[in-house]
Amino acid sequence: MALLKSSKIISTVGVYPPLGAFSIRASSWWSEVQMGPPDPILGVSEAYKRDTNPKKINLGVGAYRDDQGKPFVLSCVRKAEAQIAAKKLDKEYLAIGGLGDFNKACAKLALGDDNEVIKSGRNITVQTISGTGSLRIGANFLSRFHTEAREVYLPTPSWGNHTPIFRDAGMQLKAYTYYDPKTCGFDFQGALNDISKIPAKSVIMLHACAHNPTGVDPRPEQWKEIAELVKKRNLLVFFDMAYQGFASGDIDRDAWAVRYFIEQGHNILLSQSFAKNMGLYGERVGGFTVVCKDAEEAKRVESQLKILIRPIYSNPPMNGARIAATILNTPDLYKEWLGEVHGMANRIITMRELLVANLKKEGSTKNWQHVIDQIGMFCFTGLKPEQVERLTKEFSVYMTKDGRISMAGVTSGNVGYLAQGIHSVTK
Amino acid sequence: IMSLFGEVPQATPVAVFKVTNDFKEDPNPKKVNLGVGAYRTDEGQPWVLPVVKKVEKIIVADDSLNHEYLPILGLPEFRSSASKIALGEDSPAIQENRVGAVQCLGGTGALKIGAEFLRRWYNGNNNTRTPVYVSAPTWENHNAVFVNAGFEDVRPYKYWDAEKRGLDLSGFLGDLESAPKHSIFVLHACAHNPTGTDPTHVEWMQVAEVMKRRKLFVFFDSAYQGFASGCLDKDAWAVRYFITQGFEMFCAQSFSKNFGLYNERVGNLTIVARDPDNLKRVLSQMEKIVRVTWSNPPSQGARLVAVTLNNPELFSEWKDNVKTMADRVLSMRASLRAKLEALETPGTWDHITQQIGMFSFTGLNPNQVEYLIKEKSIYLMASGRINMCGLTTKNIDYVAESIHESVVNVQ
Numbered sequence: 001m002a003l004l005k006s007s008k009i010i011s012t013v014g015v016y017p018p019l020g021a022f023s024i025r026a027s028s029w030w031s032e033v034q035m036g037p038p039d040p041i042l043g044v045s046e047a048y049k050r051d052t053n054p055k056k057i058n059l060g061v062g063a064y065r066d067d068q069g070k071p072f073v074l075s076c077v078r079k080a081e082a083q084i085a086a087k088k089l090d091k092e093y094l095a096i097g098g099l100g101d102f103n104k105a106c107a108k109l110a111l112g113d114d115n116e117v118i119k120s121g122r123n124i125t126v127q128t129i130s131g132t133g134s135l136r137i138g139a140n141f142l143s144r145f146h147t148e149a150r151e152v153y154l155p156t157p158s159w160g161n162h163t164p165i166f167r168d169a170g171m172q173l174k175a176y177t178y179y180d181p182k183t184c185g186f187d188f189q190g191a192l193n194d195i196s197k198i199p200a201k202s203v204i205m206l207h208a209c210a211h212n213p214t215g216v217d218p219r220p221e222q223w224k225e226i227a228e229l230v231k232k233r234n235l236l237v238f239f240d241m242a243y244q245g246f247a248s249g250d251i252d253r254d255a256w257a258v259r260y261f262i263e264q265g266h267n268i269l270l271s272q273s274f275a276k277n278m279g280l281y282g283e284r285v286g287g288f289t290v291v292c293k294d295a296e297e298a299k300r301v302e303s304q305l306k307i308l309i310r311p312i313y314s315n316p317p318m319n320g321a322r323i324a325a326t327i328l329n330t331p332d333l334y335k336e337w338l339g340e341v342h343g344m345a346n347r348i349i350t351m352r353e354l355l356v357a358n359l360k361k362e363g364s365t366k367n368w369q370h371v372i373d374q375i376g377m378f379c380f381t382g383l384k385p386e387q388v389e390r391l392t393k394e395f396s397v398y399m400t401k402d403g404r405i406s407m408a409g410v411t412s413g414n415v416g417y418l419a420q421g422i423h424s425v426t427k
Numbered sequence: 428i429m430s431l432f433g434e435v436p437q438a439t440p441v442a443v444f445k446v447t448n449d450f451k452e453d454p455n456p457k458k459v460n461l462g463v464g465a466y467r468t469d470e471g472q473p474w475v476l477p478v479v480k481k482v483e484k485i486i487v488a489d490d491s492l493n494h495e496y497l498p499i500l501g502l503p504e505f506r507s508s509a510s511k512i513a514l515g516e517d518s519p520a521i522q523e524n525r526v527g528a529v530q531c532l533g534g535t536g537a538l539k540i541g542a543e544f545l546r547r548w549y550n551g552n553n554n555t556r557t558p559v560y561v562s563a564p565t566w567e568n569h570n571a572v573f574v575n576a577g578f579e580d581v582r583p584y585k586y587w588d589a590e591k592r593g594l595d596l597s598g599f600l601g602d603l604e605s606a607p608k609h610s611i612f613v614l615h616a617c618a619h620n621p622t623g624t625d626p627t628h629v630e631w632m633q634v635a636e637v638m639k640r641r642k643l644f645v646f647f648d649s650a651y652q653g654f655a656s657g658c659l660d661k662d663a664w665a666v667r668y669f670i671t672q673g674f675e676m677f678c679a680q681s682f683s684k685n686f687g688l689y690n691e692r693v694g695n696l697t698i699v700a701r702d703p704d705n706l707k708r709v710l711s712q713m714e715k716i717v718r719v720t721w722s723n724p725p726s727q728g729a730r731l732v733a734v735t736l737n738n739p740e741l742f743s744e745w746k747d748n749v750k751t752m753a754d755r756v757l758s759m760r761a762s763l764r765a766k767l768e769a770l771e772t773p774g775t776w777d778h779i780t781q782q783i784g785m786f787s788f789t790g791l792n793p794n795q796v797e798y799l800i801k802e803k804s805i806y807l808m809a810s811g812r813i814n815m816c817g818l819t820t821k822n823i824d825y826v827a828e829s830i831h832e833s834v835v836n837v838q
Contacts, residue, residue, distance in 0.1 A: 028701035036711035090473035132722035282726035303438035311571035313532035318690035319727035
């Protein structure tokens with residue numbers, strides 16, 4: 001109270017009273033905060049950076065690299081950016097659900113242009129913060145509205161971030177057999193067995209294509225059986241499609257499973273990412289779709305998605321969505337994009353073939369067919385943790401302990417050395 | 428098949444967006460939008476800051492840039508320069524290496540990440556019962572951010588005195604005194620939304636004294652730095668004062684308004700800790716939260732801001748742009764008040780010029796608000812909040828006359 005009557009009123013900016021009679025508290029609010037464990041994948045990149053070996057290779061990163069090992073900005077992206085810049089658009093807030101032109105094009109890309117779902121307006125597609133943001137919104141939606149079952153079944157293994165996302169949203173995580181370490185392939189029977197036991201109405205997560213981390217995808221006839229079993233078990237399907245176009249090089253082929261399931265009557269949840277297939281990683285471009293019973297339900301679901309989004313980030317970022325929408329909605333840019341995606345996928349496929357050829361040249365007698373059979377950015381080599389450790393220590397090849405390598409980090413310049421290293425630790 | 432979502436109810440739309448929606452659909456050529464909080468020029472148009480246009484060209488021309496992932500916590504040069512804006516170039520806390528930051532999606536994102544951290548790690552682990560206090564009234568999304576982060580007890584603290592149309596200081600201090608220890612208080616750093624009423628320096632000092640004594644947590648929301656007075660440092664006085672008082676705190680910064688980067692979602696959660704070790708552990712846990720929310724933040728907007736803040740010429744140009752916006756708002760305030768007084772509109776109108784920032788709490792009641800919307804196509808919030816940026820030299824007479832009518836004719 002004396003302060004109010006004092007003539008010593010602080011009036012000048014930048015002049016503060018000295019620290020008063022209260023001594024600085026020695027304790028902190030955060031004394032009990034534990035050090036968070038380091039991210040396993042980032043840790044790989046950190047270690048790679050510190051390594052001084054000129055022959056070092058980083059096979060941890062899940063981002064595409066060209067044959068010089070450099071990040072690749074798609075030409076259609078640069079063109080789209082130039083077009084956008086010329087339009088001199090404003091920077092007003094997007095709607096909570098994002099850019100309309102993007103949302104429509106995003107749904108069409110996944111479902112196909114004349115999909116009955118889109119025509120009848122029974123899907124709601126919102127723009128999200130790339131794939132992670134999409135999964136998170138989906139997880140939050142399930143947590144709030146899918147009260148009859150709290151369990152989400154992930155394939156074993158799955159992307160490392162799936163589990164914490166769903167858990168943080170309040171769902172419980174369970175697993176179904178997926179990868180067969182004996183064959184480095186798909187354990188179809190194992191998957192069917194496990195799926196046949198999943199309680200009704202549980203959520204089942206399926207990787208639409210280019211399974212992360214194994215690169216192992218079901219064949220179409222296997223997808224058909226899975227779809228039928230899932231329908232019989234009355235499970236809620238959540239597709240994660242982060243690599244459309246990137247897997248086979250063909251966007252329709254990569255979306256086949258998603259479209260088939262919808263055709264078979266599954267009203268799915270779908271997460272899409274444009275990080276890889278458009279190289280828009282840092283712009284955070286993604287979509288979340290709920291296929292509903294009808295347009296009326298889609299409207300209700302949309303209103304609830306907005307309620308979920310608003311207290312997280314209010315509305316999504318414009319830049320990447322505008323680039324993606326421009327590409328998807330401009331015929332010659334779209335065509336160019338298809339070509340570039342095809343090119344990226346092709347380079348990966350070529351590296352797979354080269355790696356196996358080089359392993360044979362080195363004299364390896366092991367079966368490396370799975371390297372060619374697996375699809376997408378990642379390859380589950382089958383290397384054991386001790387072998388991975390040796391590969392890193394002796395050859396400066398950086399990868400995750402589970403034996404996963406990012407094929408995107410392989411180039412015609414380093415594939416020979418890589419084969420040498422792998423052969424050396426596996427012979 | 429029965430739908431799993433058959434029971435999902437239709438949610439009511441977010442009010443502020445509905446106002447803009449209704450405005451858009453109104454065919455009246457005289458319509459005025461005084462709803463959503465975005466800056467408008469005197470032509471009633473959005474304004475991309477000249478410095479932003481310049482920096483965009485720089486970025487486009489730079490072939491070395493790509494679209495790779497940012498680190499989880501964001502662009503380092505953005506985070507550090509953004510924190511400097513809030514805390515001051517020569518902040519001792521920064522020099523002591525106890526200031527960190529998380530790049531977030533707008534001010535909302537910064538509040539969200541801060542709220543999620545506090546719910547997990549503050550006042551015991553996962554203590555969802557820690558009371559969170561938000562001002563009465565406050566930005567309508569504050570409540571939802573903290574509730575959705577898991578806090579069970581979000582309460583109002585007295586702030587706006589409707590009768591005297593000013594700060595209810597004794598009510599505010601009273602709530603600070605009676606709040607359970609360790610309660611979290613969300614404070615508006617400047618240009619309070621929606622009332623435009625800020626504590627004076629002396630009043631802030633009183634608030635700080637109680638908060639320190641009662642061990643209350645300081646969470647600043649700084650969405651309008653530069654916009655309030657036109658001067659960045661003046662607008663950051665409260666934040667910087669609290670630091671001199673030794674508080675550990677969070678400050679959610681938004682660059683939506685002062686950079687006009689609304690849709691690029693540029694925000695920064697500045698963290699001031701006791702020492703570097705505590706800071707390090709806090710940041711490591713922030714990473715975990717970010718990873719399950721959006722993995723890493725969008726790069727475009729952060730890059731724009733970082734380039735601007737780290738280049739002396741561009742920084743100077745930005746400050747001028749900010750002053751241009753703030754000055755236009757100030758002139759509209761002066762003009763509206765003068766016109767209402769000239770019309771002899773019943774009541775006192777000095778609060779229009781005393782209030783600070785983008786918004787003004789006019790004091791109009793819901794009936795008067797409805798009159799303005801329905802009869803005059805002047806769109807504002809039910810609370811009587813108007814966005815001063817929606818006023819122009821061309822519409823201010825119409826708005827003043829309409830307010831006059833509503834006050835005279837509607838009870």
